[in-house]
Amino acid sequence: GENVGLHLPTLSVQEGDNSIINCAYSNSASDYFIWYKQESGKGPQFIIDIRSNMDKRQGQRVTVLLNKTVKHLSLQIAATQPGDSAVYFCAVSYNFNKFYFGSGTKLNVKP
């Protein structure tokens, strides 16, 4: 199996600052990781993914970092905006089988 945990249930940042959301996993064989954003009343929305053969991947204003040595995953959001306020989940999978989800970090962006 897999245990996936997030370091903080809630994160408050000032608009324009950078946000970092963390996730830890337990199975060293896990090889595919996804970050999702979930707004109230909606399903999780795919943000960015990374495979275990990479340690960094960048998207638009988002960067995912993977440290396989300590089994840690982070999502960095640059210049955080009010529209980024949501719950963020990491999802972890081995060989694209069942996904395990963290409990989520609620990001509050203060104007």
Added chain:
Amino acid sequence: KAGVTQTPRYLIKTRGQQVTLSCSPISGHRSVSWYQQTPGQGLQFLFEYFSETQRNKGNFPGRFSGRQFSNSRSEMNVSTLELGDSALYLCASSSRTDFGYTFGSGTRLTVV
């Protein structure tokens, strides 16, 4: 292309009744997974179907069942509803060959 479509969006049922939820995956996706999301338990895996076969199963009682049709559309059924079944039920589809795992907007089930 169209996303994952779940119907209905909202549902209110009485204890003891049964309910069927529907999920239409992204065109070309043959894998459909179902999750239950509650404030206390987060996202919990129910089951996955691929090419009409159940591939993986979570730790839910037999009252929760599912199936997948030849066009990859999937349904899940919950029989003898309990108050604790109130949740947001999400399905996610993928191709299983390309990476990516896309969720629908969910069905909000309330059991009264």
